[in-house]
Amino acid sequence: MNKIDLAIAIGGAAGQGIATPGDILARIFVRRGLHLNAYNAYQSIIRGGHIFLTLRTSEQVVHTYGDKLDVLIPLNQDTMNRHLKLMKSGSVVLFNSDKIHPGTAAKGVQLCPFSVKELAPKVRGDLVQNTVALAAVLRLIGVEFNTLKGILTLQFKRKSDAVVAENVGVARAGYDYAGEHFRPFPFTLPDTGKKLAFLEGNQALAMGGAAAGVRFYCAYPMSPATGVLHWMARHARQMGIMVRQVEDELAVINMAIGAAHTGCRAMCATSGGGFALMTEALGAASMMEIPVVCIDVQRAGPATGVPTKTEQGDLWQALGAGQGDYPRVIVAPTTITDCFKTVPELFNLADKFQCPGIILTDLLLSEGRSSVDPAELNFDVPIDRGEVIGLNGDVPPANGEYKRFALTKSGVSPRALPGAPGYVHVVATDEHDEDGTLLSDEFTNARRRQLSHEKRMRKMKGILPLIKSPRLFGPTKAKVTLLGWGSTEGVIREALEKLAEEEQIIANNLQIKWLVPLHTKAILAILSKSKKVIIVENNYSGQFGRYLRSESGFDADGHIRKYDGEPFMPHHIVQGVKKILSTKNQVKQYVPVHEITV
Amino acid sequence: MNKIDLAIAIGGAAGQGIATPGDILARIFVRRGLHLNAYNAYQSIIRGGHIFLTLRTSEQVVHTYGDKLDVLIPLNQDTMNRHLKLMKSGSVVLFNSDKIHPGTAAKGVQLCPFSVKELAPKVRGDLVQNTVALAAVLRLIGVEFNTLKGILTLQFKRKSDAVVAENVGVARAGYDYAGEHFRPFPFTLPDTGKKLAFLEGNQALAMGGAAAGVRFYCAYPMSPATGVLHWMARHARQMGIMVRQVEDELAVINMAIGAAHTGCRAMCATSGGGFALMTEALGAASMMEIPVVCIDVQRAGPATGVPTKTEQGDLWQALGAGQGDYPRVIVAPTTITDCFKTVPELFNLADKFQCPGIILTDLLLSEGRSSVDPAELNFDVPIDRGEVIGLNGDVPPANGEYKRFALTKSGVSPRALPGAPGYVHVVATDEHDEDGTLLSDEFTNARRRQLSHEKRMRKMKGILPLIKSPRLFGPTKAKVTLLGWGSTEGVIREALEKLAEEEQIIANNLQIKWLVPLHTKAILAILSKSKKVIIVENNYSGQFGRYLRSESGFDADGHIRKYDGEPFMPHHIVQGVKKILSTKNQVKQYVPVHEITV
């Protein structure tokens, strides 16, 4: 019996309460052990405008919100007008006929009007239609009413039994009405018996920080990174994390550095504009050899750009962050679960090599949601603080003899924390000698400067072997390799399936997570075996393609790029691959046009 | 008769008054039509420490301060100790034997002690030894005393005739003493009859701004860029330039943008750390399509680094400045004179394409000094403000119909200035439509966003043909091509001569000035004809080499890099080329060690 693959979309204006039914559906799915991927297309507006939430579920892992909709729930006329034309045969459109008129739908689309006036004459408020629609859709996918009843009861019992009764009543009415008037789907929503969890990328990053032992988190709000701050603030007391909202991003990164220097694991998150303000301090952290982790949740740029839309546009900003050359690690998690796992990995590297770590995610990952097997959220992670000395027991060297920046083979110098008796020392952003003496004024010395600079940069050699080198996914014998980085893993892997099924094109995927340092040799070894290589990335200028070439000279056969603010949909990549592989039109680059206006 | 090539060095502590004799020598040289190159190795210290000024002169153009010293004037023992060992046969060391002891010099070095006590018993103050030494050296190179007398008279007559008399007296004594006791050089300083001028790179940048019609200059002091502010402040009234020192670099760039938007040509200069703070705003200027010019005078990084030392370490910072992709021009002048010429060129491009222009110089160029033929300082430069409409006479479109960001083929939209009746408009850092309406909130639209983004990026295509493509210097048939960018042109070209004369290695030079956009095709065409290519740059990671490869895939045969804060000396490059070309040791990279401790 073949697996279900169900996509439900709820659309309306900001403030129409789309989140709640979305959450309820998500919970119902994961509690039945169904996988989930959800993406919310929204705008930088608090009331009004257009929001479009897509939830997709299946017994097997779902990488993206997919290409097709099975259920559309328009909460206003605007949504109906924007999306009805995209509904295909076999799909269902549920709407409140009191206010919304369908217009002409494609053949085979089941239009399911319901009248809130009739179903709930006595209940006031716009949110009623949400409850009715929610109940109706559950009926059509064969979810027993009690599931919904339980959730509504839990949700409203804080208020009063009357409110519970009212909502359950409304839901019941919608549920029954759908049963009598609408054709249900040819399946009932299965239950795999193995409960799953679901979370958004920003939660995953914050929880990853908690797992890593972050004790200091500070931030300045910036979409789409603010979710990390919100999680941290909510859990500050429970987790024993100091959480501060401060005056600007200059303060954020510098406070984090101050906290990190005392021995805390310190983290912060922002988006591209805030990251731009942090670049000088990242170089300073590396110069003072203080480990700190900074997250850039990319959004559509340049400048303020489109704050609620996604892009992979900050790679070169991260590569060029700050003046001069300095050691640092840059990593781009590839899935929401990977966000969780990456943070402790990066903290261990930052501590071991006493340098900043930068995480590049984007709105798609950070505000997207997906299901996860709870077992994957392992908080019991290895913790490596690197060479920290001066802890209780260590015998301090004769006073003043401690060399914080001793020239070592590895480039890593044993680190004492301020407060350790006998290890008093000064760190500086000016170039300095082994004992911290400035090499910028009286003791300027070209030779010593060279040695100090080389000592720091040597660290990069030590980092590479400690990070996983990328592995090819899919059949080795393939017509084309889709090369991506970070958040595009999901959509690329779904595109692989479609290419095989729909186009009989066998493709595989090489997804790069660790960007600096880069496993150039390993990557070239893999790509050299590929017939063709197409780079897929979510920006205008092919930032990763250019970076890879700068490291390796490698030149791809084709590029699929998107920079309109919306994430790739699987079919965009499928079309791109076809266009580029087809010998007829010699296109080297394909830019899909986003069909949905959100 | 063969040409002279004379290098004089004056060394001492900060505050010992090295600048004045340096200036006097420089003036004497250029007034005789002799070429000059001067470099001052100093420290981030106001009093004490070690300063070492080298002046080199010749009838032919001098590119660098060279490899050898003919005259050493140590003003304190420290300088004597640091530098005497580097003096070679035929050279002269002039010093005040009252305080300074020579130590052992190489054979053939003429030690010229003089006693200030004896020569000027009555005169007080440390500066006397400078005057004596200055007079003595002039005697040794056969400059008639009246030249010095005239200059001293001019310099001191503000104070009093007595002061004039005293100084001239002291000078006379030193001049005569040298005549009687020291062996003069086998030449008398020639006079070509064609007076030259001399200036420092920061002056050249400031004067270039004046020539371009800069009406607004603001800055926050930062070495080694502060010289531009000082020139601007001194000439503000004379030139009618508004000059402001403001609270930080965030204010600097944003004020410049505000001024530029009203129609002023606006410029600012800083170093890497200040530039880091400006990156977000550069993207904003490009998004609002406001032309502004920003200069980054690079110094040794990362972070505060070595404020008084040079480096080419900010290329990737400039390439990655700010979030997202946006059009801009990046240029690195190759000589001090080129600094002057580049500014008006860049302003015309910035105005034409309504985007920011970035100039990368470094301490070597900006604080170095060289002679220039006055004819080269042409202030009567072409001025192209681009498509500016709404000026007197233009008939405005029906109110509200003006589309500031009209989608055009060139990507350039006719620009009206605020204040023009009928052309009222709003510019925004949020993504926006042709008429400025935000595409980030209610009217979010993936398609429109894509069009606006593409419109801006289209500008880059229009810029390329307007900038000079690089030309090969030296013999086409060469054993090796030395590829450099920006400030290294001088030292590379002198290295070419040395390679030919001393090593019989025929080499040529390709020097890149315009970095973004890059004439990739032209560069590859040239390099493809080269037997071997060695990239020479003043940083650790080979920032230009990596950038060139990211644009072209080109991989050089060797790299000569220096990152100790001191500029390349010609012999460093000669040694590097030899090492890399020699088949014995298969080195791909050569890093010279700076012999002089300054």
Added chain:
Amino acid sequence: MSTPMEEITTRGQGPKGIGQNPLPKLTVKDFKSKVDPDWCPGCGDFGLLIALKQALVELELQPHQVMTVSGIGCSSNLPGYINANGMHTLHGRALAVATGAQMANHSLKIIAAGGDGDGFGIGGNHFVHTMRRNVDLTYIVMDNQIYGLTTGQISPTSIKGMTTKSTPFGSVENPINPIPLAIAAGATYVARGYTGQVKHLTALIKGAIQHRGFALIDAFSPCVTYNLDNTHDFFKQRTTKLEDMGHDPTNFQAAMEKAYMWGETIPIGLFWKREDLPSLDQSEPVLEEGGPMAHRPLGVSSETAQALIRELM
């Protein structure tokens, strides 16, 4: 490049014609923009927008003579909602950009506007320095004591104890009081308004625009969506006009005293005004003659060029 507008003005006055403008008299409608504000229904910013348009009308200013400059935030969307020149700049940078524009073209009437986070948070350094320089700007802060656009976190003016998404257990920080801060930093016109009192606010804005120097209007502008503490009701009950309290805005001590009043009565109106300090453009020697920098021709005379070169020989 020659001047983009007829009325080149000499320094000292604003655009020719406050009160005596040859151009047609306008109404509030003339300042309506193409798009309607997308602020939440009931947002305080609507009141500010009306008051601003009204003030411009009463001062007989034309859209092309005015430029609004904002940062980023709900409030900073204002330039798109009024028919005048506008710059919608980066978060926190409005005053820096506005200073550059004002000094480069002092014939424009420049009104900087934005939120409390934009102005007092990330923009705090520009705020302090623009005030001490007494730049001839009108600066309107739509102070809702919250970060609205980012969906509700504390701002520098959020009251202690306030619970927001970033302070679910209540803020532990002392808020900034913009009025004493502005007086201490050197602002020469310091007022507080409430967007629920449009007429009063209009008068304050008019006074600010007419004032030669830096004028701050800290306008309570309730965020009906995210600030449930400082609501319209809250301010309706408490705001009291300084005029009615017999306050003398030239009395420093009184100004400071009133500035710290917070509780059952919260004063609104003009706290502090001094006219003895010249504005920055008035003090700038380069502006003594020649008109706005933006209108001056480019290019260097050959005499000047020769003089510059002579310095180098």
Added chain:
Amino acid sequence: MSTPMEEITTRGQGPKGIGQNPLPKLTVKDFKSKVDPDWCPGCGDFGLLIALKQALVELELQPHQVMTVSGIGCSSNLPGYINANGMHTLHGRALAVATGAQMANHSLKIIAAGGDGDGFGIGGNHFVHTMRRNVDLTYIVMDNQIYGLTTGQISPTSIKGMTTKSTPFGSVENPINPIPLAIAAGATYVARGYTGQVKHLTALIKGAIQHRGFALIDAFSPCVTYNLDNTHDFFKQRTTKLEDMGHDPTNFQAAMEKAYMWGETIPIGLFWKREDLPSLDQSEPVLEEGGPMAHRPLGVSSETAQALIRELM
């Protein structure tokens, strides 16, 4: 990671032992650093350095219990000139870094120090916000009313008319007055010293370190090389001790009045002090128990982990 020092302290007190320290009594010599200051002979900063060391000695603090945090400038070179932990950070960022360090390890006595440009210029926003938060720091500004390290340009405290390399025709800007600004921004200990009066300055620094909350000491520290207006002579003739003027530092009005005195007599001493406001670390719930964040073990208990995961199901 376990604690790097024996005396884990509970919040509220500083490191165990102000006044009752088990460790050996130290002298000023013990705070001497390896390198000597490279300040110009006569630079005011020498006086500050002596006063600071003296204060630490008198408070019986050990080098390892203290951390200085500076930005960039001549004055900001201080951490290299004293035998204590130090962070010589970026220009303008000292207070941000110091806040992070203080909140992460409140058992360290953190002394932020730097110049007027570093603190009031580029660092102005951190200055204002660190004061309103009342972070438990001592902040010493070596105020020479000039940018020294960059060889002489105006600073935010340069007097109007001052000629410098960036203002050869005289500055046209009004200087900042840090004292009223600090009071208005919420600092709870606001003092002014003069490095020519080391004993007086020492007492101010001791008071600042003992004060629980943000303490500002604006110390006149003449730049003998680039500031020819505000010299040692200038201050010797003018500085007068507030103590001798019978000033009451708990009187707000008096504090403001004295703060604006400038001319023949320039008051130095403690202008303003309040002890009713808790410092930020005292208000921070997470610090109620468990000691400094920096000393706490890492890792999450499996119960907590389960609870977090349950939220997601």
